[in-house]
Amino acid sequence: MEGLEIIRQIYPFNTLPSEEIEDIVSKAELKVYKKNEILFKEGSEPLKFLYIILEGEVFLEKNSQLIAHLKGGDIFGYVSLVSEMPPVSTAIIVEENTKILQIEKEKFLDLLTKYQSFSRYFTKELAKRIHRTPRLRSSFQIERLLDVRIKDIKIKEPILIRGDANITDTAKTMAENDSTFCLVQRDGDIGIITERDIIKKVLAKEINPSEIKAQDVATFPVIAMDASEPLFNAMLTMAKHKIRKLVIKNAGAIWGILDDRVVISHESKNIVFLIKEIERAKTIEELSYFYSLVNESVVEGVMSGLDPEYVGKYIAELNDHFMSRVAQLVEEELGKPSFRYAIIVIGSEGRREQSLKTDQDNALVFEGNKESKDYFEKFSEKYIKYLLDIGFPPCQGNVMLNNAYWRRTKEEWFKEISRWMENPKPENVLNISIFFDFRNVYGDEELIDELWHYIFTKIKTSKHFLPFLASEAIKFRVPIGFLGNFKTEKEGKHKGEIDIKKYGIFPITQGIRVLSLHNEIRNTNTFERIRKLKEMSIFTSDFARDMEEGYRFLMALRLREQAKEIRNGVLPDNYINPKELARTEKEILKNIFRKIEEFQKLLFDKYNLRYFS
Numbered sequence: 001m002e003g004l005e006i007i008r009q010i011y012p013f014n015t016l017p018s019e020e021i022e023d024i025v026s027k028a029e030l031k032v033y034k035k036n037e038i039l040f041k042e043g044s045e046p047l048k049f050l051y052i053i054l055e056g057e058v059f060l061e062k063n064s065q066l067i068a069h070l071k072g073g074d075i076f077g078y079v080s081l082v083s084e085m086p087p088v089s090t091a092i093i094v095e096e097n098t099k100i101l102q103i104e105k106e107k108f109l110d111l112l113t114k115y116q117s118f119s120r121y122f123t124k125e126l127a128k129r130i131h132r133t134p135r136l137r138s139s140f141q142i143e144r145l146l147d148v149r150i151k152d153i154k155i156k157e158p159i160l161i162r163g164d165a166n167i168t169d170t171a172k173t174m175a176e177n178d179s180t181f182c183l184v185q186r187d188g189d190i191g192i193i194t195e196r197d198i199i200k201k202v203l204a205k206e207i208n209p210s211e212i213k214a215q216d217v218a219t220f221p222v223i224a225m226d227a228s229e230p231l232f233n234a235m236l237t238m239a240k241h242k243i244r245k246l247v248i249k250n251a252g253a254i255w256g257i258l259d260d261r262v263v264i265s266h267e268s269k270n271i272v273f274l275i276k277e278i279e280r281a282k283t284i285e286e287l288s289y290f291y292s293l294v295n296e297s298v299v300e301g302v303m304s305g306l307d308p309e310y311v312g313k314y315i316a317e318l319n320d321h322f323m324s325r326v327a328q329l330v331e332e333e334l335g336k337p338s339f340r341y342a343i344i345v346i347g348s349e350g351r352r353e354q355s356l357k358t359d360q361d362n363a364l365v366f367e368g369n370k371e372s373k374d375y376f377e378k379f380s381e382k383y384i385k386y387l388l389d390i391g392f393p394p395c396q397g398n399v400m401l402n403n404a405y406w407r408r409t410k411e412e413w414f415k416e417i418s419r420w421m422e423n424p425k426p427e428n429v430l431n432i433s434i435f436f437d438f439r440n441v442y443g444d445e446e447l448i449d450e451l452w453h454y455i456f457t458k459i460k461t462s463k464h465f466l467p468f469l470a471s472e473a474i475k476f477r478v479p480i481g482f483l484g485n486f487k488t489e490k491e492g493k494h495k496g497e498i499d500i501k502k503y504g505i506f507p508i509t510q511g512i513r514v515l516s517l518h519n520e521i522r523n524t525n526t527f528e529r530i531r532k533l534k535e536m537s538i539f540t541s542d543f544a545r546d547m548e549e550g551y552r553f554l555m556a557l558r559l560r561e562q563a564k565e566i567r568n569g570v571l572p573d574n575y576i577n578p579k580e581l582a583r584t585e586k587e588i589l590k591n592i593f594r595k596i597e598e599f600q601k602l603l604f605d606k607y608n609l610r611y612f613s
Contacts, residue, residue: 003030003101006054010073011545012121016111024111029102030054039091039100040077047080047087049102056098060089069094069149078122081105082112120591150234150248151227155256158183158247163191163215167202170214181245183254184218190254191218192245222247227255232310234258239275239317278321284329284389287322291391294318308353308555309527316352320345320441322390323362327442330382337375341366342443343383343401350437351509351524353555356562356572359393361434364401365447368409380407399434410447414454421458424468432469436513437524456520466518467607473511474600474609478593479503486578486590494575500561501574504554507596508547511603526551547599550592557581557589 004025007013013021029049033039033056040047042062051058053074060068060076067089070076080087112119159177161170163186170193174182181194193214201217202209224247225234238246238258245259274290281287294315327343347361348354366376384402388394401407408416417435420428436455440448459465479487479498488496509526516529519536523529527548534544562572578586603609 003028003054006073007052007101010052010075012118015117016115020111020115024103024107025101027104027107031100031102033093033098033100035093035096035098037093039093040087042088042090043086045086046084047077048105049077050075050081050105050108051077051091052101052103054099054101056096056100057094058098058100059092059094061092062089066148069152078108081108082122148231149227150225150229150231150258151250151255153231155248155258157256158254160185160190160254161214163187163213163218165214167198167209167212167214167217171198171209181257181259183222183247183257184214184220186215186218186220189220190222190247191215191220192222192247193218194245224249224254225258226250236313236317239321242279274318275321278318278325281325284326284386287325287386288390291322308552308559309525311559312348312351312353312525312555315354316349319349319354319392322392323387324442326383326386326390329386330379333382334375334379337372337379339367339369339372339375340444340447341372341376342440342445342447344438344448345441346399346438347434348437350439351526353509353526355555355558355574356566359395360387361395361399362401362441363399363406363408363435363438365408365410365413365451368411372409376407377404410450413451417451417455418458421462421465424465429468429472433472433510433513436517439524452522455517459517466514467609469517470511470514470603470607471609473507473514473603476503476507478507478597478600480590480593480597484590486586488578489575494573496579497575497577499574500554500558500576504592504596505551505558505574507600508551508554511599512547514603514607546595550595553588553592557585 004022007021007025008018013024016024039051039058053070053072053076055072058070058074058076059066060070068076076091077087079085112122156179159173159179159182161173161182161184163184165173165184170182170184174180174195181192184191184193197217197219198209201207202212223237223241223243225237227248227250234246234248238244245257247254248256248258274294278287278290281290323343323345331337342365344350344363344365345361346363349361364376364380366372380400380402384400394400399406420432420435424432438448438451481487486498488498512526512529512533515521515533515538516523519533519538521529521532521536523532530539530544530548530551533539534541539547557576558574561576565572578589581589
């Protein structure tokens, strides 16, 4: 009964008829394993069971290195069952009394034959494995960090003191525990105080430590994360908030403190390390060197099959810090301005979805007068020159803030956005598609809030704007012929190939952007937008999942092909050759194009686009 209730909730088993699920569970074997037991070994005989974890944890290791950390609800073993090849990893039980439901191979294969949606899931999962290159995987830091959970590494136990403790007693507590920091409790809130806080806020100001309370020196509130999160997510959070210590919670309670030294000792070269070096850089030459390291690691990661959502976020987080540091260096040269401004990134960079072909797309919004306009003209020239010197590619469309068109006061942006929306000519729709994925990378966040507020207010009064924008998402028909074959380029350099951006990625990003603007969703990342649309019940769970996984597959396919081109010394583009895909990948791509066609029909009906097409 326990297994039955759990299986009913696990995708894709929950898509099967109820009587089929009951039959599966009645014929399956439920086994309870002890910690450190080995379920199967790398290179052993092909597996005879599909494994589903009901309770507990399992590590999959290859060449003695962790490649996956599985928990309750995870399914494994299907690659060996479908391919009839030996398992490529070793499965080790991590937690005592781990419960695993084992389904016989014959039953599993029968389900694949009988149920299309069930089969499609495992076909997609198999394709993800095909994308991976084991030889590279072991050397790529980001991939390992995704497989390692925070709770898998040794972190510091929390030291908690009362907020009304004085600084003298606080320092003694820290010294007794050989710690450079401790947590501070104040009226139910938790803050943090460090040695540096005591030195800068108390001793340097010649304040008597016994006369000031810890809560008056501590930083509130702390940034926290659950222990089940990947270590990579912790690094992104620390990088984003520019913090060196992260509070870790388990089951809602404070469990420990992750600090940057622990992270760096775990991985000698990671995003936290790179960002610290970027922020310390004093010259453009230093930044250029670190930029080259980032590019090398990203290509390696793509070739190892790293999830494209993480590729985009990794690139974006590092690029944001390069841009911020460049802005600081320019401010040091020209003097820090007294007026508010913000550097924004737009397009794929704004969505945190860069490909390996992406150039820079940025703009500037500022408070306007003659003095500020003169300042930001000089600022923008230096800023873009330094980005180019570092290695950022120029925008072929000149969408950069040294172009006066993309450098405006807040009021000028309001007028231009209004002009775009009231006159949706092709060039204006293109500008909207680029600009409306904007986010701040340096400067005043309130200016960004004001821009979004203006846009959402304007959309409510613009009757034809969203339909025009939606019409862009349906103008390219999916490249599948009447008989279900791929329709490729008929001549020219790309004969026999498909533009995966034009026919796959663009319709999804454009359509999802329209629905997000319609529903006042400020998230710019397409994956996050899809999840938000599901939360708001705009999409069903099944449709959202298909859109998200389809988009993930398209992005992975494009990134993989671009990485190959870069390694072969060829400029990357957005084309793929279907003949070079594995049979399974071809079927997945066809299914995704059909889902895009379904999405385009949804947009067509929702926005009554018969008059626009």
